[in-house]
Every structure is written in C-alpha cells, then in structure tokens.
Amino acid sequence: MADNVFIALQNNPDAQPIIQAIVEDNPAAVVNDSPGMVKIDCPKRLVIRRETVEEKIGGEFNLQDIHLTLISLAGNIEEDDDEFVLQWNI
Amino acid sequence: MAAKPRRLNLTQKYQLMTRGLDWETTYQSMDDVFPYDKYEGIKIKDWDKWQDPFRLTMDAYWKYQAEKERKLYAILDGFAQNNSQLNISDARYMNAVKIWMQGVTPLEYAAFRGFAMLGRGFRGAGARVACQFQSIDEMRHYQTQMHAFSHYNKYFNGFRQFARIRDRAWYLSIPKSYFEDAVTAGPFELITAISFSFEYVLTNLLFMPFVSGAAYNGDMATTTFGFSAQSDESRHMTLGLEVIKFMLEQDEGNLPIVQQWLDKWFWRGYRLLGLVGTMMDYMLPKKVMSWRQAWEIYWEESGMALFNDLARYGLRPPKYHEVATKEKYRITHEFWCTIYQFSHATALYTWIPTEEELDWFSAEYGELFDTVYRPRYEYWAELDRKGERFFQKRLPVVCNVCQIPIFHTMPDDPLMNCCLVSEYKGTKHQMCSQGCKDIFDHEPEKYCQAYIPPQQIYQGNCGGATLEAYKEWLHIKDEETGEYYGSEDHIMWEGWKAQSGKPADAPA
Ligand SMILES: [Fe+2]
Numbered sequence: 159m160a161d162n163v164f165i166a167l168q169n170n171p172d173a174q175p176i177i178q179a180i181v182e183d184n185p186a187a188v189v190n191d192s193p194g195m196v197k198i199d200c201p202k203r204l205v206i207r208r209e210t211v212e213e214k215i216g217g218e219f220n221l222q223d224i225h226l227t228l229i230s231l232a233g234n235i236e237e238d239d240d241e242f243v244l245q246w247n248i
Numbered sequence: 249m250a251a252k253p254r255r256l257n258l259t260q261k262y263q264l265m266t267r268g269l270d271w272e273t274t275y276q277s278m279d280d281v282f283p284y285d286k287y288e289g290i291k292i293k294d295w296d297k298w299q300d301p302f303r304l305t306m307d308a309y310w311k312y313q314a315e316k317e318r319k320l321y322a323i324l325d326g327f328a329q330n331n332s333q334l335n336i337s338d339a340r341y342m343n344a345v346k347i348w349m350q351g352v353t354p355l356e357y358a359a360f361r362g363f364a365m366l367g368r369g370f371r372g373a374g375a376r377v378a379c380q381f382q383s384i385d386e387m388r389h390y391q392t393q394m395h396a397f398s399h400y401n402k403y404f405n406g407f408r409q410f411a412r413i414r415d416r417a418w419y420l421s422i423p424k425s426y427f428e429d430a431v432t433a434g435p436f437e438l439i440t441a442i443s444f445s446f447e448y449v450l451t452n453l454l455f456m457p458f459v460s461g462a463a464y465n466g467d468m469a470t471t472t473f474g475f476s477a478q479s480d481e482s483r484h485m486t487l488g489l490e491v492i493k494f495m496l497e498q499d500e501g502n503l504p505i506v507q508q509w510l511d512k513w514f515w516r517g518y519r520l521l522g523l524v525g526t527m528m529d530y531m532l533p534k535k536v537m538s539w540r541q542a543w544e545i546y547w548e549e550s551g552m553a554l555f556n557d558l559a560r561y562g563l564r565p566p567k568y569h570e571v572a573t574k575e576k577y578r579i580t581h582e583f584w585c586t587i588y589q590f591s592h593a594t595a596l597y598t599w600i601p602t603e604e605e606l607d608w609f610s611a612e613y614g615e616l617f618d619t620v621y622r623p624r625y626e627y628w629a630e631l632d633r634k635g636e637r638f639f640q641k642r643l644p645v646v647c648n649v650c651q652i653p654i655f656h657t658m659p660d661d662p663l664m665n666c667c668l669v670s671e672y673k674g675t676k677h678q679m680c681s682q683g684c685k686d687i688f689d690h691e692p693e694k695y696c697q698a699y700i701p702p703q704q705i706y707q708g709n710c711g712g713a714t715l716e717a718y719k720e721w722l723h724i725k726d727e728e729t730g731e732y733y734g735s736e737d738h739i740m741w742e743g744w745k746a747q748s749g750k751p752a753d754a755p756a
C-alpha cells in the first residue's frame with residue numbers, strides 16, 4: 159500500500175483551478191474522476207498552495223474557500239494562509 | 249503606496265475567537281460547571297493543546313454555510329420546478345432514497361442533539377466551539393434532506409409519516425440504536441464514536457461512492473444535499489482525528505480506553521454500513537462501484553494508512569477488521585436476501601435483480617456469488633413466476649447489539665449462520681457476531697436494557713401480537729410495502745416512461 163492521502167472535491171467549475179493547482183504542485187498526484195466528484199490520491203503528502211490557485215484563477219483566493227467544494231479527505235491537516243497540507247506521518 | 253489595513257492571520261484569529269472568548273469560572277468550580285468530562289477516565293492535562301487544523305472561526309463559519317445553502321437551495325428549487333424526478337434512472341432507485349430518509353436523516357437530528365450536548369459539555373473552548381459548529385451542521389443536514397425528500401414525497405410511496413415510522417418501524421432500530429448507544433455514553437466516547445469511528449473511518453463509504461452513484465442515477469437532489477453535507481463532514485472527520493490524537497497525547501493512560509472504544513465503534517459502524525453497501529449494490533440501477541471495491545479503497549487502503557499513522561501512539565487497527573474484510577464478498581448479498589424476505593413489513597419495495605445485474609454481481613463477487621446467492625435469486629424468481637412471491641411469515645430474531653436480523657454467517661463459512669449467546673441475570677441474549685458479543689459482554693447492564701422491536705411486537709406492546717396488528721399500529725398500508733414489480737411506484741413509473749416514449753424496464 160502506498161499510504162495515500164486523498165482529497166475529494168465536487169466536480170464543478172469552482173473546483174477546477176484547485177484541481178489544476180494540485181496536479182501542478184504534486185507530481186505524484188493521481189486524479190480519479192467519478193460522477194459529480196473528483197478524488198485525488200497522493201502518496202503520503204499533498205499540498206494546495208494559495209499562490210498556484212491564484213495563478214489559475216487570475217485573482218485572489220482564500221484557502222478556506224475550499225470548504226465550499228470539499229467532499230472528503232484523508233490525512234493530518236496543516237493549514238495556514240498560504241498552504242493547505244495533508245500528510246501521513248509514517 | 250497606502251498601507252493595507254492590518255489583517256489578522258488565520259492562527260491569530262482562531263486564537264482570539266476561541267481561547268480569547270473563554271474564561272475560568274470563579275463563582276462555581278470548573279468541575280461543577282463541566283461535570284461530565286472526567287468520569288470516563290480520560291485524563292486531560294492541558295485543554296489549550298486542542299487544535300482545529302482548519303482554524304475555523306464563527307464569522308467564517310456563517311459566511312461559508314450561507315454560501316453552501318444558497319447553492320443547495322438553488323439546485324433543489326430547479327430540481328422541483330423541472331420535474332427532475334423524471335430523470336432518475338429507474339424507480340427502484342427511489343428505495344435507496346427512502347432508506348436514507350427513514351434511516352439516515354433521523355441520525356442527522358440525533359447528531360445535532362449529541363453535539364449540542366458536547367458543545368456544552370467539554371471544558372476546553374476549542375473543543376466546545378468545534379462541537380457547536382457541528383451541532384448546527386447536523387441540524388442543517390436534517391433540514392436540507394427533509395426539504396429534498398418533500399419533493400419525492402409528492403410522487404413516491406415510503407416518504408410519508410417519517411416521524412412515526414422513525415419511532416415505530418422495527419427495522420429502523422438498526423440506525424436508531426447506533427446513535428442512542430452513542431449519546432447515552434460519556435462525552436469522550438460519544439465524540440470518538442461519531443466523529444472518529446463513524447465519520448472519519450466509515451462515512452466515506454456512504455458519502456463518496458453512494459452519492460456519486462446518486463449523481464450517476466440522475467438524482468441531483470440527493471447528490472447536492474449529499475455533497476453539501478459532506479463538505480461539513482470533512483470538518484467533522486478532522487475533528488474526529490484531532491480528538492483521538494489529543495486524548496492520546498494528553499496522557500498515556502488514555503490509550504486502553506480509546507482502543508476499546510475504537511474496537512467497539514468500528515464494529516458497530518461497520519455493521520450499520522452493511523445497509524449502505526446494500527443500497528449501493530442493489531438499489532443503484534446504474535453502478536459506480538461495488539461494495540467490495542469501495543471497502544478495498546476506503547478501508548483496506550485509506551483505513552490502513554490512517555492506522556499506520558496512528559501506530560506511533562500505540563494504537564492498533566480495530567479488532568475484527570479482518571472479519572469485516574472477509575465479509576466483503578457476502579455482506580450485501582446476505583442483507584438483500586433478508587430485506588427481500590421481509591419487505592412486506594417495511595415501507596420499502598424489494599425485487600430480484602435483473603439478469604444483467606446478476607451478471608455484474610458475478611463479475612464483482614466471483615464464485616461465491618454464483619454458488620450461493622445467484623441460486624437463491626433464481627429460486628425466488630421461479631416462485632414469483634408461479635405467483636408465490638416469497639415472504640417470511642414472522643419477524644426475525646435480531647442481534648441484541650446492532651439490532652440487525654441474525655443473518656450473518658461465520659467468518660470462515662458463508663454457509664453457516666452465526667448466532668452467539670450471552671447469558672446475563674438469567675436471560676439469554678443473542679448476538680450476530682463475536683464483535684457484537686464482545687460489546688455486550690463489556691457492558692451487559694447497558695445492553696440488557698436494549699429495546700428490541702420484534703420482542704416488543706410479539707409481547708403485544710405494539711398494537712397487538714400479530715404482524716397485521718403491528719402494521720396497522722405503524723400505519724403502513726400494504727400498497728407501500730413488499731414487491732417492487734407491480735407496485736404503485738412501478739406502475740406510476742411505467743406510465744411516465746410510456747408518456748415520454750422510452751421503454752420501461754421489464755422484470756427479471
Ligand atoms: Fe451530518
């Protein structure tokens with residue numbers, strides 16, 4: 159087992175820049191599409207960086223806005239104003 | 249350049265709006281103000297070590313929840329105005345939604361009450377605030393679900409008189425007893441049971457594959473409230489993981505207490521989720537994934553990663569998780585076989601899967617399905633063709649702990665029924681599994697008082713000691729029970745399809 163963390167987001171327009179940013183910042187991330195939902199797995203650690211999401215949007219982004227599209231997650235969370243991190247401490 | 253007004257960062261804001269608004273009481277001792285958070289034996293040295301990793305504060309909470317509600321109700325209104333009930337894959341699907349409304353939605357309400365208690369009960373401000381948010385979330389889930397179902401109630405059977413059947417229907421004691429068990433425990437056990445064992449470890453199996461399945465089956469109402477609720481659930485799950493780590497970091501004496509709760513609540517949660525697996529496998533006409541596959545992804549993969557992480561605290565995976573994994577090939581089939589035989593005593597319809605569905609089961613579940621369950625379905629289909637649709641004449645014996653009919657089989661023998669007995673104060677109590685028996689034996693004084701509906705019914709306490717008298721007391725009409733094919737839902741659905749020119753589905 160790869161000890162994946164994961165994040166699942168609603169598959170709606172608001173989530174697209176977040177998904178793109180995750181893929182860009184986490185080369186090991188694997189995106190799984192299912193109806194209405196996107197689940198992204200990543201071994202041990204996954205990061206969402208505010209700056210990358212802002213580049214995709216072309217405007218400001220508050221990391222707490224992910225609450226609007228978040229479906230589920232697995233991993234210990236570390237969040238500050240710039241980064242949202244999921245990780246297993248194994 | 250004009251200086252931007254100074255803004256607090258997330259960590260500062262969280263600190264000010266939780267700890268900053270709290271105080272040590274002086275007129276009364278803290279122990280008198282918070283009388284319940286010590287008796288379970290959990291030792292907390294420093295409540296300030298409690299962290300919400302999302303650092304959510306009340307102002308941000310209201311802002312995000314208002315936004316979620318706006319989105320949700322826009323979709324629900326559009327759904328109703330466009331008669332979108334016509335777009336679901338098949339009216340059999342509605343029975344999954346009925347189970348949700350009858351069994352799951354009342355749990356949202358129970359969770360609202362439980363977390364309101366916790367939002368008052370813990371002496372740490374961080375924990376209280378997180379539980380208060382969750383309490384309001386759960387009330388929102390209950391309300392949005394009822395709102396969504398009210399549209400289906402205009403057309404389909406099984407949605408009316410929700411409160412009465414919640415109280416009286418024998419089979420709904422399965423979910424109900426789960427929560428009643430949790431809220432009658434102490435505050436730390438309650439939060440471990442619900443936030444960690446149920447929400448962190450197990451609800452992904454309900455909210456991810458099942459709700460995604462609802463989307464695939466054209467039910468945008470359920471999908472939308474499901475995912476909207478789940479966006480709160482991520483916060484609840486995080487609370488669950490934090491509370492476990494917090495207890496284990498505070499005092500090493502907490503470990504055995506927490507481990508025992510995890511063993512108990514994993515098993516109770518797993519037993520309850522057998523019902524969800526059955527909804528996924530049997531009630532979604534268009535399939536997203538099987539229960540077996542969902543179990544592999546969300547337990548064998550994600551659950552194990554979680555327990556590998558928690559191993560540093562000395563915690564081991566919950567007892568009997570290997571048994572749950574062995575049962576992944578059979579639990580939904582055993583469940584459906586049972587509901588099939590008893591649906592004349594429920595506000596649900598059941599049916600034999602179509603040929604195509606039976607083939608899907610063979611592919612997903614392999615030899616065991618073909619040798620054990622498929623022949624049963626073929627036998628019952630044959631009886632049905634002869635006009636002898638099979639129903640049990642009596643209500644089943646149910647497990648004294650999980651309250652599920654005793655239909656589960658031995659871990660290593662899917663053909664041998666498992667029924668274990670504990671004797672307590674001269675009375676025999678039956679359990680479905682070693683997992684449930686351990687729970688009973690650990691707290692016999694609690695479980696010997698469990699309200700077991702079939703026993704109450706046959707004692708004559710529910711309108712009379714016969715199934716007919718009981719159904720009358722429940723106000724269930726024969727038309728809303730039993731076999732799907734030929735039912736009012738089925739006839740209405742065929743009428744709609746005929747109008748729209750699409751062929752209705754034929755029975756197996
Ligand atoms: Fe909820």
Ligand SMILES: [Fe+2]
Nearest residue numbers: 647650680684
């Ligand atoms: Fe049981």
